[in-house]
Amino acid sequence: MGCSNFWSGLLNFITLVLSLPIIGVGIWLAKQHDTVCVRFLEWPVIIIGIFIFVVSLAGMLGAWCRVSFLSWLYLFVMFVLILLLLAFTIFAFVVTNAGAGQAVSGKGFKEYHLGNYSTWLQKRVDKPSYWDKVRSCLSDAKVCNSLDKDYPTLTQFNAASLSPVESGCCKPPSSCGFTFITATNWQTTSSSSTADPDCGAWSNTNFCFNCTSCKAGVLQDIKQDWRKVAIVNIVMLVFLIIAYSVGCCAFHNNRKEGGFGGGYGKQGYP
Template sequence: MAENENNGNAVAEEARAIVAVVEEKAPCKDKELGDCGGGGGGGGGGGDDDIPKASKNKNPLLEINNLEKAIATMTLILSIPVLGFIVWIFYVRESECESILKLPSFQIGIGVGLIFLFLISNAVVFLRSRYPVLGLLIVMVPLLLTFIIGLALVGAYKMESRSVAASPKWLRLKVFDQAHSQDIKTCIYDSGACDDLVSRTLMLKSYDFSLKKLSFIESGCCMPATICEMEYVNATFWRKTGGPIDPSNPYDSDCNLWDNERGNLCYNCISCKTGFLRTLQAKWRKLGIFLIVASLLLFISHLILFLSSVFKQFRI
């Protein structure tokens, strides 16, 4: 009997030891697999050698991919204004008698160049993973040309070539060339700019007319210069008061050239040519600013996209 009792006590102690071991290992259900696997510090394949699942999700390549996709999307968005500007160029290609100076053909050439830039830019975005270096070199050529043309149109550098069409120096030479003077005068007259000014200001008094904002052509071709000090009757009819004229001032000669006849007015005046010139320069300067800004933004986005693509390939 005593022997059976001893055996029973031994079995019970072994059972309690097994239960204790199971209870000690139970919390491992809520831990990562690597923390439960080796028991002691020396067991084969301890928990320090296993990578937790949370750390596997923090892959730097995923962050690079997300950045690259964001930059690619931004590059595509930046090309949309270029497409809109192309549409504007082809639908508004002639204004303010520009055909006399053959500017519409140059404007169409810029539009065709922007079409190539749009197609090349988007093609490089889609093929960046295969040809990153070649794509960057290809897209940099039209971007550089666009940037240079934009600088020429705004007259940003003093050594500007007179052969660059629509640049400030080129426009001044063409407008003040005697070969184009009569054509410009006839075109402005046929456009009816002064007739429109009369119809819009017919009921205005002298003070109200002086406050009205006029275009460069209206103020230069349809009315005498303010230095002439003529008396206002209406927008295109002024009485000469016989004020002093300074022959050294080029604009003072316009006072003698002024004529109240509808076909003369101040079409032969220096102020009329200057107004026509400023109208052209304002338009082409805006076009040049757009080309500069668009080329710079696309250059920066393509460069960042190239660096991210190369970095991702080296990491892989």
């Protein structure tokens, strides 16, 4: 077996193994308690991981079994895959780059505003048909139910390190000036602000699931998870480029020694 064939097969074996964490990360994201309702960025990770697994398997067999046609098909698909993965990674960085929590004086948590996030994410999460499903899912997951037990007093609640979804969906914005009764039960007062539409959207039964701050909290949760995914994608992209380069050498060797599929002679090849 030629040196390039051996290394091509080995690198494809490595990318095959590396595709498993990508699939695992996609499944993990889809099952996260906060993002279980938000699957428009998680499923592409699973699909890409499965695709890389299949392509790497084909490349490994093409290199080690010297099947030139399989190697040619592998290189073509690998080239397309590298472009797609690169485009997808750049896209994920762009759409999740904007947006961050804003510190609130005297509070241990941050608050989130929908207008701070990318236009694409805003349009996606703002669609009534889509948000109705997310809101229903958040309610079914009971994401706010533990707050009363975890933070029974105002002092404990103000010092709490709430998740983006808890901060955006389970309490009214601090600017509303509502009076704390429990972590999920707030009373309006004569001095309560009405400038923020979320103040009117707050309900002690439905919490802030109809608030823009809730949508922002969901998007912030996605952003945090996608920073982790980006690291896996970049590592995978480096290995794919190396494997593609070595695979080109292995394909050249297969053509010289046996032709396409091993069924043709050497004529016509240098």
